[in-house]
Amino acid sequence: MALIFAIFFIVFAVIFIMGKGDKLIAGYNTASEEERQKVNIKRLRLLMAGISIFTACFCAVLPIFGKNSNVAIGASMALIAATIIVVILANTWARKK
Numbered sequence: 001m002a003l004i005f006a007i008f009f010i011v012f013a014v015i016f017i018m019g020k021g022d023k024l025i026a027g028y029n030t031a032s033e034e035e036r037q038k039v040n041i042k043r044l045r046l047l048m049a050g051i052s053i054f055t056a057c058f059c060a061v062l063p064i065f066g067k068n069s070n071v072a073i074g075a076s077m078a079l080i081a082a083t084i085i086v087v088i089l090a091n092t093w094a095r096k097k
Helices: 002-017 043-066 069-091
Strands: none
Touching: 002 043, 043 069
């Protein structure tokens, strides 16, 4: 089951890298045209592709090492930290100046 989720996130990453999938980005798809003009969409797509790949790796590796609770906790903390970093970058680095 985890492998299916990993494939799902890899497909998302490919869609974002190809320059598609803007409608899949939460917040961006509901923003007004004025708000969308403030966002560097190429950078935002790059961030979304990166977190999708990271999540795919997390989904693929966790079942293998998940029996060890220390590895599961460490991997979960890494995923949470990566998500926080992506949120910060999406609100700073991916904004037009």
